[in-house]
Amino acid sequence: PYLADVSADCTLAKNEHGSSIKARAGGSVLLPCYCTDLHKKPETFTWQKLNTTRNTWEVISPESGQYRDRVQLVTGHSPGNLSLLISHLIKEDGGHYICAVKGSHIIIKLTLQGCTLVNHERPLRITAHTGGSVLLPCYCTDLHTTPEIFSGWKYKTVTNMWEEISSGSGQYRDRFQLVNGHSPGNLSLLISHLTEEDGGDYRCDSKGSGYTDIRLTVEGKTLFISAFLRSMCLDSLTS
Incomplete structure (x- = not known):
């Protein structure tokens, strides 16, 4: 004392x-x-x-x-x-x-x-394309705040259960990393070399700080190119 x-x-x-x-x-x-x-x-x-x-x-x-x-x-x-x-x-x-x-x-x-997550309990919708990368945003309202307990990122399975994502196994092996940009309150997740199977519901979970839900849609390159060509055709017809 x-x-x-x-x-x-x-x-x-x-x-x-x-x-x-x-x-x-x-x-x-x-x-x-x-x-x-x-x-x-x-x-x-x-x-x-x-x-x-x-x-x-x-x-x-x-x-x-x-x-x-x-x-x-x-x-x-x-x-x-x-x-x-x-x-x-x-x-x-x-x-x-x-x-x-x-x-x-x-x-x-x-x-x-403590840390209060932005978009708490409000789902975000993000679209990306196969072969590329996507950043799933998750951060505290104060980027200088460190979450007391960060439970990590989770993925919703076909049985509607939340399963923790591990970079060492499964479909995410060596393809994802946390990108905090030197800000302790930034918990964003970068997924590289995307496949269509990566699409689905993700959750950034911080105990006591809420969570951020994201629905990721991954479109194939063929679908992306077709949409691009349609856009080009429409532009030529209207010009």
Whole structure:
């Protein structure tokens, strides 16, 4: 636990409008707590988090529990700065925190912003052609947000069951790859060397973040060329 023993008076600076902080899952956040006089350090201080299940405040320790190796004090060389840095944020980190010294305390509410998939529960329709490639788009509304749990891409079978796609086996062997463009919130799937059998319903699934459904139609080259020739004929007749 975070405790300190220095004989000096400390009154914690408080935000008149309350303390509420938002952060992204997977990122880091600094919970501010400091004495009104940064040159003074309290006799003792502690950081705790509210356990809503037990309705009790639990001391935060960098050695154990969900915060192991993820929290540290960031004083900035000021003894009265008691701010706490939490890294690699997870959903369970959200909630109420208290920074307490003798006779003074502040409470901070931390809200974790997770990934919400674009086009959530709204199917997209995409048409591609055999032999080519297609990008199935799937991404968080905030591209800087990393999904807490990405369940991967799935394909609906003839029995209406969702089956996970694996690049190491089956019809997708070495033909698909995730293309994130260095954005952790981009979960798009690239399928190469398309065949007509690749057509069907696909789902990009992120637990707790929703899903994106895509219906892919793969047309044969003959059909594509015929449509192109018909278009050329129509253009010549109207010109």
